[in-house]
Amino acid sequence: xxxxxxxxxxxxxxxxxxxxxxxxxxxxxxxxxxxxxxxxxxxxxxxxxxxxxxxxxxxxxxxxxxxxxxxxxxxxxxxxxxxxxxxxxxxxxxxxxxxxxxxxxxxxxxxxxxxxxxxxxxxxxxxxxxxxxxxxxxxxxxxxxxxxxxxxxxxxxxxxxxxxxxxxxxxxxxxxxxxxxxxxxxxxxxxxxxxxxxx
Numbered sequence: 001x002x003x004x005x006x007x008x009x010x011x012x013x014x015x016x017x018x019x020x021x022x023x024x025x026x027x028x029x030x031x032x033x034x035x036x037x038x039x040x041x042x043x044x045x046x047x048x049x050x051x052x053x054x055x056x057x058x059x060x061x062x063x064x065x066x067x068x069x070x071x072x073x074x075x076x077x078x079x080x081x082x083x084x085x086x087x088x089x090x091x092x093x094x095x096x097x098x099x100x101x102x103x104x105x106x107x108x109x110x111x112x113x114x115x116x117x118x119x120x121x122x123x124x125x126x127x128x129x130x131x132x133x134x135x136x137x138x139x140x141x142x143x144x145x146x147x148x149x150x151x152x153x154x155x156x157x158x159x160x161x162x163x164x165x166x167x168x169x170x171x172x173x174x175x176x177x178x179x180x181x182x183x184x185x186x187x188x189x190x191x192x193x194x195x196x197x198x199x
Contacts, residue, residue: 009131010081016122017049017085021092022115024048025100026108029180031116031190033136036162038178039169047094053086059135066142081132112182113189120190124197 023030030038034048037055041048060078064070102108126132140154163179170177 005129005131009126009129010084012122012125012129013081013085013132014088014122016119016126017088018092019115019117019119019122020052021089021097022118023112023182023186024089024093024115025097026102026112026115026182028105028108028112029182029184030178031186032159032162032166032179032183035166035178035183036169039166039173039175042175043169043173047090049086049089049091049093051086052089053082056082056085056135059139063135063138063142066139066146078132078135082135109181109185112185116186116189117193120193121197123190124194127194128198 020030020034023034024038029035034052037052038048040046040055041051044051057079060075060082064075102111123134126134127137136158137151137155140151140158143149143154144151163183166178169175170179
């Protein structure tokens with residue numbers, strides 16, 4: 001693995017975090033996984049990037065448990081990248097974007113689509129370079145290898161669980177809904193952008 005691939009992987013990893021920050025700023029809902037993170041952040045009064053890092057670290061720990069031949073240096077690298085990932089979300093969302101005002105609903109929809117495309121490109125490129133991995137997808141791969149169910153089954157199951165938990169927390173805590181039209185836009189658009197960026 002050469003230094004160019006490593007630096008590009010880190011760049012696109014953080015680009016994905018920036019895209020997520022834009023979708024949060026749009027305030028029309030977010031993707032299924034991020035809807036849980038954003039709702040839990042509001043419920044716990046922690047920053048959304050901090051929650052995102054924490055939840056991803058839990059999945060990373062599960063991957064380590066399931067991995068029959070773990071390479072510790074890879075897991076340490078992924079853990080470090082996750083801290084940078086969450087910090088980038090916090091930096092963009094709480095420090096850089098608050099002063100950025102979108103005057104209309106249509107503008108917010110366009111901002112969300114822009115953020116989704118940026119996040120998708122970042123994610124797709126990271127997957128293409130195969131240096132850094134996303135813990136949830138890796139966790140689903142391990143489960144699929146050990147059971148009769150497919151990767152898609154487990155990945156969609158996690159999405160549904162995240163949406164359910166986000167809705168439950170929203171109603172219990174009387175919090176703004178994060179499962180909205182943005183969630184549907186992300187469902188329709190994100191995977192296509194990721195697939196194209198991987199080519």
